[in-house]
Structures are given as structure tokens and as C-alpha cells.
Amino acid sequence: MRHAFDIDGTETEVWLARDGQAYRLEGDAGRARVSLDGQGLDRELSVDSRREPVLMVIEGEVIHLHLGGRTYQVRHLDPARRFADADDSAGGDVARAPMPGTVVRVDVAVGDAVTTGDPLVVIESMKLETTIRAWHDGVIAELHVAAGQSFDRDAPLVTLGSGAV
């Protein structure tokens, strides 16, 4: 089966083929005879004849790994989800957090009609206040955060609907 991964921001497609006791890696990353031995967090990766330790945790679709002295977060891209995400971004109407932070103030309520430029939510990150303003005329469809709440990067903040009041 083919797998697609986001590795350091680049989509990489690979697949595995049986090769005796081990597997053969094929695809964008190149060919190699590979195996991953051990259980739990500490594993040993073998690529062709080279072996090295790997520290690894899987968290949902993200594989966190420490390899060769550096840490990587590799995201498994599910084919079905990739289509769904593409749809979402096409009609996307959600303001997402550019970085983690805290909500200072929420200026609107669900159902409020707003015009372009109206302040919606004030957030604070890195001691810097940012006001999220209406990016088009519309109605507040959903508030994903409340005052005082902290959020992670990419967290949805406000959904702005286009429907009339």
C-alpha cells in the first residue's frame, strides 16, 4: 500500500514491498532494504546494511521521531482526508491561529452580523496583541474560543458565515 507523508513540509510518497525477512522501501525517498526492530519507544532502524537507534512515538497521524541527533514530526497523509482538506480550504471560512497564544477578548457573539474590518477576537502571542477582524461581510457562524482560553497554532478561532441575517 502506498503511503504519503509530510516530511519537513514536503509531501513524500513511499510504499513497502516484502523482501524476505525485511521490507524494501520504494518511492520518492528512493530504494532501500529496511527494517525496524524492537518494541515501544526505542527502536533500531536498518537501512541496507546500516543500523541506527530511533526514538519514536505515534500520536494520531503524527509520527514523532528522533533520528541522527534531530527531532522530526512526520504527518501521515490519509488519501481520503487529503481530499476532504482540499475541499475545506476551497470554501474555508475559518480564521486560524497563526501561532499559539491566549484569547484576550471576544468582541462578537454567534449570530452577530459583521462588516469587513470589524474586530472579532483579540489574541495575544509573544506579548503581542493581534486583532482578528472580519475579512468579509457576514454572520458569526461559530466561536471556537472564549476569553482567557489558550490555543495552539492552527487552532480555529472564528467561523464567519456568508448568510444574510
Add this chain to the structure above:
Amino acid sequence: MSGFPFDTLLVANRGEIALRIIRTAKRLGLRTVVVAHAADAGSPATLGADEVVAIEGRTGVAAYLDGAQIIEAARRTGAGAIHPGYGFLSENAGFARAVAAAGLTFVGPTPEAIDLMGDKIRARAFVAERGFPVAPSAIEDEDPASFVERARALGAPLLVKPSAGGGGKGMRIVRDMALLDQEIAQARSEGERYFGDGRLYVERFVERPRHIEVQVMGDGHGTVVHLGERECSVQRRFQKIVEETPSPALTPELRSRICETAAGIARAAGYRNAGTVEFIFGGGEFYFLEMNTRLQVEHPVTEEVTGIDLVETQLRVAAGERLAFGQGDIRSTGHAIELRIYAESAARGFTPTTGSVLALRLPTGEGIRVDIGIAEGQRVTTAFDPMLAKVIVHGPDRATAIARARKALAGFALLGCETNGGFLDRLMAHPDFAAGAVHTGWIDENPDLAAEPTLSADLLRRIAAVAALATRAVRDGADAVPPLHAAIGGWRN
């Protein structure tokens, strides 16, 4: 018995700071109490202390800044002394007074010293009046009528800043004196806007300055010593990332001059307990910048080369003891470097990152020390400072220390939250750092340092192999999700 006039110490801080102080207090036979906000439940500091007192606040930071709650916690738990750590309350004269008024020992300087050094202009005037070097300057307050004339007489380049300022706001560098009037007008309007105060302060600007500071310690019985200098020039956004001692920029003659100057300033201020005198160094000259009236984050490099536990010394001095060593007894051996591990993305402009600590591996080996305040299963949020840990290395010489720093970084693994580990390794590997040729603007001048390097074909193949094999194993049920992950799901509830 501990031999101290108090048998219980309350630590009014969190994270690696609290744990660091608890470690020494325990070794000295003191009982330890730590205050903790709910966000820190289960942290190593709360597990390391003998007793934990919950504190509340509108935010986590507000809870740790609430002096009244902390003093009440000390009363309730029978603590005779409070160590404020090295942030939050450590430079708050009001808190130091309140601690004393409650009949408790404050592990830090006198409130008078905190007041004097906390006001930068007052501190500067105090230092200059006693003949110690400060950057040539003109302060508007002293004589508003002649201010511009005095500023012009200093010559370019100049730094214009609001008297009420801080954090770099409203500061302007003037390299062309023809623009002086215009820049003064701009700085004044910014000072009014940011601080409601348009008064200005101008000083000679040191190009490509280095930041060098000296650790001092006074016992309140008339003895003040210095414990050598630290260089903290590697900074991003005015925040230190790497500190080392000795500074590669100083000759032995300059070193003894800067260290004696620092001790002289502390002596003039009648200083007691641990403090740091900071200097700007450039063009072969050093100038007093400010004094921090607390133990600093980078104190371990001094401890590594001198073999002196600074927290122990702080506690003994606070208990009224005389310093057990004189200037002549302090010997520095080898070279030490401290690297700060931050939860941040160097590639995205050093913005903070968040996540759960899913796995943690700490480096061990000769000359490697790690001061850390988080553990597996804890969540990293933006509620507090992004510093997670410090990796401190010590070696017989600078090259060995750098090699050990790289080895320690390779062995430091934190999974679940992006850190600046890779960036620190690139710093350590950079020829400018090896040559000791850095200054406070070095990182800004080298943006390629912050960018993550492109993966080589070989590395891409190894990462892809792990990802594909792990995905397949989980999918086939041949391998369960690592057990720790399941456990963390439970801890979060």
C-alpha cells in the same frame, strides 16, 4: 539538623528553577515547600518538594506573582525562608519587604539594593558618580535646555531611547548626525505613545556589541567577591540563548578589570547575596549596563568552572553566615557552555510551540549537566516562559566544551513539542561561534542559521522508512501504539 536558622524553605517559582533550588536545599537537609498553579500539577518540581501548596490566579503567571498568597503559604507550612527563584518575584522590592515584615527570611538582596538597581537611570547615575565606566550619554532630565546640544556633542553613532522605556520600544540608532533632530522628534513621539512619557535618553551606541556580565556575591558582613564573567552575546529578540565562561573576547588584563569593576560596584551598593553586573563590551572598552539583583538562569556555567554551588551560598548568606571563601580562594577551571532549550520554532521566527511531552531522553556523559523542569506526560503551553531545559557542558578547554555541547544536544530528545535543539546544534557548529566572533546582533545578521536545512536524500530515506514501517505495523496490528502514548491519554484527564 541543617544548621540553618530555618528548617523549611519555600520555593516561590516553577519549572527547572524550582527543581534546581529544591535539589540544593534537600542536600543541605532543609525541608522544601513549593507553590504550584494547577497548570503545573504533577511537574517534577511538585514531585521533588516535600510539600506542595496550590496557588490560584486569573492566569498561571498571576498566581506566581501573588506575593500575599505565597507568604500565606509559607506561614501555613512553617517555612522560615522564601527563595524567589530567578524570575517572577526575585526583583520585587515590595515582595522582599513583605517577606521580612512577615518575619521570614528573603533569600536575596536587601529591598534597598533591589530598588536602587531596579531603576536603570538611578543605577547608572550611582555607578557613574563612583567613577565606574558607563557609556557616554546625555539624559534629558538632567538639563532639558542643553539636551540636544549635549547629545550632538557625543558624536555618531548614537542610541536614542525613551527614559521610561523597556524592551527595545521606541529605541532609534542615529548614524548620520544630520538626522539627529528628526530621530529625537520620532523617539519622543513614540515614548509618549508607548509610555505616556516623552523624556529621552541618548547614549553612545556600541557597534556589534558583546554582552558580558559578572557574577558577584556579598555576605552582608562587608565581603563582596566576584566569581568570574559570563558571555551572553548569542541572543535572539534580546533574549539569551547560549552563555559561556570564560568569555573568548577578553584578555586576562580586561578580564581582571571587568571583574574587579563589577565587585567594586556591588561593594559600593553594600550588596548582599547573589547578583550580576552586566556590561556592554565593544571596541576594547566595557560600559556598565545594569545590575540584576538575583541569581540568573545562566548561573550553572559559573558553578561548573568554580565548583561553587551558588544556591547553597545564597542560602548560607541569607541565614546570616559569612562567605566561606575569599576572592583568593576562587579558582576557575576549564570552559563551560549553557544552551537553553526553548519550546519554539526557529524556522518560523522563533515563535513558541506547544504540545505534550510524549517522550524525553536526557544526555549523559562526562561534563554534561541538564537542568530541566518538565517530564513525560506534561503539556507545554504558552502560559509560561518557553524555556524547558538547560544543557550545561564543562570541559578542560573551549573546543572540548563545544564538542561536548554537540554530543549532549544529539542525546537530548524531546518528542511531542518542537524545540530549538537543531538550531542550537547549528549554532555550536558555526565557524563564527568556534572563532568566538559573535555579537548581540549575530543571529539577526545570519538568518540562514534559523532556517532548517534541506533534508539530504539519505536522511529523507531513513525518515520515510521509519514512517512507512511504523504506519504499517500499527495498521497491521502487529505493533500496538507505544504504551506510553496510551498512558499519557489518561494523564491528561
